[in-house]
Amino acid sequence: MKSEFAVELRDVRKSFGKTEIIRGASLAVRPGERVAIIGPNGAGKSTLFNLISGRFGSTSGDILLHGEKIDGLKPYEITRRGLARSFQVSNLFTRLSVFENLRCAVLWSLGYKYSFWRFLADAKDANDRAEEVMDMIKLHKRRDVLAMNLTYAEQRALEIGITIAGGASVVLLDEPTAGMSKSETSRFVNLIRDVTVGKTLLTVEHDMGVVFGLADKIAVLVYGEVIAFDVPEAVRANARVQEAYLGSVLAEAQAEAAGH
Numbered sequence: 001m002k003s004e005f006a007v008e009l010r011d012v013r014k015s016f017g018k019t020e021i022i023r024g025a026s027l028a029v030r031p032g033e034r035v036a037i038i039g040p041n042g043a044g045k046s047t048l049f050n051l052i053s054g055r056f057g058s059t060s061g062d063i064l065l066h067g068e069k070i071d072g073l074k075p076y077e078i079t080r081r082g083l084a085r086s087f088q089v090s091n092l093f094t095r096l097s098v099f100e101n102l103r104c105a106v107l108w109s110l111g112y113k114y115s116f117w118r119f120l121a122d123a124k125d126a127n128d129r130a131e132e133v134m135d136m137i138k139l140h141k142r143r144d145v146l147a148m149n150l151t152y153a154e155q156r157a158l159e160i161g162i163t164i165a166g167g168a169s170v171v172l173l174d175e176p177t178a179g180m181s182k183s184e185t186s187r188f189v190n191l192i193r194d195v196t197v198g199k200t201l202l203t204v205e206h207d208m209g210v211v212f213g214l215a216d217k218i219a220v221l222v223y224g225e226v227i228a229f230d231v232p233e234a235v236r237a238n239a240r241v242q243e244a245y246l247g248s249v250l251a252e253a254q255a256e257a258a259g260h
């Protein structure tokens, strides 16, 4: 049955040994929404991503993608159902070119591993799609450059390209602008916005400028619980969020954004 939500977490819990890190997190994201997950260090943001993408199994609760339970599935099975994620740590083949990296990502998403004949049939489509993604991430002029010779910002753009290459409808980006300069960051926010049009985006983000520039809604994770999930203005005004100290961080970021 089709759900009104693209991603849904229902009372999800995750313990490592005796320590419960995710403590009953619930969240329901509608198709096409761009959601930033924020919260203090150690709140469990990356863990939540690892649960949604199947890298970790949850201890209890339900995780649904388009209304279907995905907890217990392997990461690649979740990817095949249309959810793709990027990592904080680079996932590139450094000795392959921009084009080859994208082509590999497309072929992988088509499942070439399982059928040589299908691989041959899909090869042209894969090339076309790789070209298309290369245009979207604005790296067409760097087509034949090895990934290791790209600038840092270009490598991060290629990461995004690899993430979206298979046409996933739900995209998870873990700190996509980490380590970038201010001007690179604002260009990158535009790029993320462009390549995720019509998709559901979940992003973990520390940079409040990026959060306000990109997110339709903000989810605030504190001690493994989603304490607020709403449009940015409402989250900023939320008393629980203020208490958890994020209010002042958000106010500062908005003032800064308004000043630019």
Ligand SMILES: Nc1ncnc2c1ncn2[C@@H]1O[C@H](COP(=O)(O)OP(=O)(O)OP(=O)(O)O)[C@@H](O)[C@H]1O
Binding pocket: 016, 021, 039, 040, 041, 042, 043, 044, 045, 046, 047, 048
């Ligand atoms: N595989 C693991 N085994 C044991 N503990 C873990 C594991 N992964 C994460 N943790 C613990 O879970 C807690 C939450 O970590 P997580 O990386 O999810 O937080 P975060 O909100 O993403 O933090 P940050 O903003 O610093 O990246 C931390 O205390 C961390 O040490």
